[in-house]
Amino acid sequence: MNRIQFYNARVITMEEPVCVKENMQLWVIGNKIAYVGDGKNGLESFYEKYGKDTDHWDRKIDCAGNVLLPGFKDAHTHSAMVLFRSMADDEPLQNWLNNLIFPIEGKLTSEEVYELTKLSVLEYLTSGVTGVFEMYLTPESIQDAFTECGMRNVQVSGINNFGPAPEVMEERFLKLNGRNELSSYQLGFHAEYTCTRELLENIAKMAQKYKAPVFAHNSETRQEVEECIGRYGLTPTQLMDELGMFEYGGGGYHCVHFSDKDIEIFQKKKLSVVTNPASNLKLASGIAPISDFLKAGINVAIGTDGAGSNNCLDMFREMFLVTGLAKYHDMDASSVDAVEVLKMATVGGARAMGLGSCETLTEGSLADLILLDLKQPNMQPVNNIVKNIVYSGSKQNVKMTMINGRILYEDGRFDIGCDVNELYEKCNRIAAQFK
Secondary structure (H helix, E strand, O other): EEEEEEEEEEEOOOOOOOOOOEEEEEEEEEOOOEEEEEEOOOOOOHHHHOOOOOOOOOEEEEEEEEEEEEEEEEEEEEEEHHHHHHOOOOOOHHHHHHHHHHHHHHOOOOOHHHHHHHHHHHHHHHOOEEEEOOOOOOOHHHHHHHHHHOOOOEEEEEOOEOOOOOOHHHHHHHHOOOOOOOOOEEEEEEHHHHOOOHHHHHHHHHHHHHHHOEEEEEEHHHHHHHHHHHHOOOOHHHHHHHHHOOOOOOOEOOOOOOOHHHHHHHHHOOEEEOOOHHHHHHHOOOOOHHHHHHHHEEEEEEEOOOOOOOOOHHHHHHHHHHHHHHHHOOOOOOOOHHHHHHHHHHHHHHHHHHHHHHOOOOOOOOOEEEEOOOOOOHHHHOHHHHHHHOOOHHHHHHEEEEEEEEEEEOEEOOOOOOHHHHHHHHHHHHOOOOO
């Protein structure tokens, strides 16, 4: 059983109230956090479980005053869309989807999606991401890629009028849940505008059958909302609610153009909003009303969306944009405090994804954590570490990323079970087919 001792660390456990604890130790046994403290106090439960012998460690890591915190959860992404990075840019959403993205996606094989997903894992790890909420084309090969790399993943169905059949989604729901400890699968669909009412009704029935949450792209653009109202006299949120999709929770990705009634539905049904500020900004979709969601007590998480609409899978950039755009949207510099944003990127994402054991750095939690380097110019002087992470932090500060007790990235080196340069070559060959 792997035993790792982190010492001389600053720790942000993300428990309330959020604060930085100095001169701390964090001990990992197997895939779980066994102890968080000063190494002197509060050791009773550890001794009870593991015995008095604490001298044997597979590795001791001197954090040198750097900060440990829960890994970020990228709560909405399409990983294999790294293929489209800087290939499909500077177009409105509908043209971007219909003329640039969908035609190429229709030609991708499961093997190509597998390799491209692995490429995305490298980027997630350098951004301190320890879990992803994934929606893409071939869930079986995607799950294989994530599992082989050691990346925690929750997949959600992207079913639409182009496929697959509802029976296939149900089969995947039954097959891909419980397959391994890193992976799970949720019911969902691409968006209202790519699904017939009959398909939406079938999804709602399935959610009720399995008492399962449902997730989808929701109200990303004004056009999407207006067209849905034109079809049904209801916004996408109101339609989904009327069909009974949200009886067991779930949520929406983007949620930019929300009415007061939409917010009330999310509040009442305890749904999660996953905001994707960089993608919404680049596609000129709008700015989500984040402060309204927070005031309503709605769980808010952060996603990068795919690299086709965002171009990079960088949670630091997303965090800054969440608060920066909210301040501009509200014309209030105090709107959406940085502490709230860090909660969204960690705890909020874990809650949206159903990863209750990955929310905080506490005894018994899964060991999904990151070490951030404070000895970089952008983190000095050390005035307020939490706010510095959100306002000035970047990928350069990620020294280490651990998932399920295993260090997958450390000081520029990856341990994901494959040769990184060979992976780059494979993915470039895939991209060359579509140029």
